[in-house]
Amino acid sequence: MKNRRLEIMKRKFLSDKGMWLAAGFLLLVIVASIAVDYTGLDPEAINVQNMLAEPSSVHWFGTDELGRDYFTRVLYGARVSLIVGVLAMVTSVFIGVTVGMISGYFGGSVDSICMRIVDIFCAIPWIIMVTVISMLFKRGLVSIIIVIGCFSWMEIARLVRAETMSAKNREYVQYAELIGVPKLKIIIQHVLPTIIPVIITAATGAIASAIMVESSMSFLGIGIQPPMASWGSLLQTAQTNLSKAPYMAFIPGLLIVFTICSFNKLGDLLRLYAEPRISQEGK
Template identity: 45%
Template sequence: MHDVRYELLNPATLGSKQVTYTERRETVLYRLFHDRRAVTAGSVLVLLTIICLLAFLSPYDPNQLSIMDKLHAPSWAHWFGTDDHGRDYFTRILYGGQVSLAVGLLSMLIAVSLGTIVGTVSGYLGGVIDGLFMRFLDVFMSLPSFFILMILNAYLKPSVQNMIIIIGLLSWMDVARIVRSQTMSIKEQEFMLYARSIGVRMWRTIFKHLIPGVMPSIVVAASLNVANAILTESALSFLGLGVQPPASSWGSMLNNAQGYLGTASYLAIFPGVLILIVILSFNVIGDALRDALEPTE
């Protein structure tokens, strides 16, 4: 009987409220698809991702050395030229894009998952638990995360997997703060108060109602987190602490291009421009999502 009464009071199961939620979702989608910036940024990201995933269609081996072909300028045979080892630069750009995008997306999933769990539990329980979580969060945020990331990545064996885990574990704090704030607001609504009064299990309440309620904020934070993760990976690889040869990422390609800025500037231009485009696109999408999710009168 309690479950029935609870479902009747839950906004997600009310007919009139369901219409409201549906209309809101349609409004958000309408805003996004009519925002030229968001459509352009999304199209660019989708196109780049597809092209990078199709890297295996390239006739060149990304790691095959050819000293006779070193540092050839862009041409019909090599669209982006060749690097200092004679490898086709366009092919290495595509495979490097796979690494950079994978690091950004997978580390974002770790950060968002951890931040969502910590934020919802802290905001829902409140009191001493919330105080402990927030003090721990304050300490964590006061640490120079990039230098810690450098130290950990240098101490551990450099690899894409380690980089994904380290970046993810050092970038969840902002997500946790956002989710906690939204959770504390949602938990004071009537159906949540009634759920607690009839003894609905905490985890059921969190996963069924709290997390869907804060999902818009999570989506915005996730889009921005991907951009930050790609930038962090690029910075680490540029410093030689990220992807190790013969594998490549856009950051490691920038690192290799340092010695050829005067003689083969294209080695730095192509990966640099792609990093700029991807980060800018994710930031534009994040801003568009924030605008689209803002409540209207």
Template identity: 55%
Template sequence: MTYLKKFWQALKTSPLYTLSFFFLVILLFLSIVAPLFPFSPTATNVSNAWQNPSFDHWFGTDELGRDYFIRVLYGGRVSLIVGISAMLASTLIGTFVGVTSGYFGGWIDNLLMRLVEILSSIPWLVLVIVLSVFLRPGLTTIIIVIGCFSWMGLSRLIRAETLSVKNREYVIYSEFIGESKWRIMIRHVIPNILPTLIVAATNAISGAIMTESTLSFLGVGIQQPMSSWGSLLQNAQSSLQRAPHMAILPGLFVLLTIYSINNFSEFIKSYIQREV
């Protein structure tokens, strides 16, 4: 309870951090309870097409008369699922590569870092687009593709932290008394690089959301009937003059979500530094 109180007191020191935190909490809550709203994201009513925002339809309707508020919420669910899932995948891969490379050193370090350099030299967005074309488009594919090709920067960061931690006394002592290298990495190295890992993982969510939105906007991401903020933007291209809200609203949510995540990441970074 004391820890939560300290966290809340630190959060309240900046209105920007507080607003970002509450925006993310409200967005997550609305995304979770979206199925409870008395609207369907697929229910069509052509007679209500192209309506502007009103009391009946808070975000207006699209070209098929579908309620745009519920479609934006469901699109947010998909974008957040992609962001969090891809973050978990990239964090696991990046942490494994970074810790293994930094702790073992030698030829293992050279091999893994050369692999990271090769993958980093390829414009990864182009690589993701190519893979998305060859693989069957869908939610699982986009998570796998983003998660498996966005870990290189994180692995370098974790490697640098591991190189610092591995020379500390308690790690050297653990090696001296005969603990296995994998046990040392799990019990001593990873817990000490956890603050850096948390900040990097938080930033990875916003990167994954932006990548998914870009791919869906280009037509190689989330496919119908499922929608995300990126696919809503892609669908709104032909409606900019008649219904500009169809592009403005999902674009605004992408902007505010990424901005809030980055702000909250900065808060976590400063909070951890203050506590440590």
């Protein structure tokens, strides 16, 4: 079954040019954001004689209101946005998987309590919740990761709960319970491996969501703070120069859209492995 799903994924990837573009774009962004360290370019180098210069062979993306090379700042911003996306995803997946597995496996009153907690978090608009909490923390990269990760796990918990409830009814799990295997060992050794494909699929969506939330927070001025740059903070600072330098908003905005779409596109590919029904349709 696994080999057949992998073969379906391979055929889908090779036949879908959109998958190629998504994977290539993400690889390019990741490599460029890492390689910029070795170029010797300083994203904070100010040149007041070259403020708001248009894109050219010297400054590929032009310069900002302080004469800083915008191409360099966009690449450093890509690194920050990706770091936030990945680490916030790890945080939200850890919380969501833990809550979802506990809720789905134990059921009863434990399930009711866990799901009521999820419902409470889901009932509060995320932008209000994240804004209020972020004001209580010192603004910075770590606090942004914690805030996004701790308030974006609810859908993952629901998904994992459903898969766990299905997995615990399988014969090998019931047999392990019958012979007295500790519940924690059953969850880790028997239930968790069963739902890993679903977790991987949810993780790609969580990265895209975290990047979008970080960009929104930074755009509103409650996210990444200067001198550190992210795509969202670049959008925020570009507001005052839209008429003179529209590229300052256009470039990071376009990169955000492409990055989110690329992660979602690769997430669709992983769904072929995670969901048997889709795998059957993909034959």
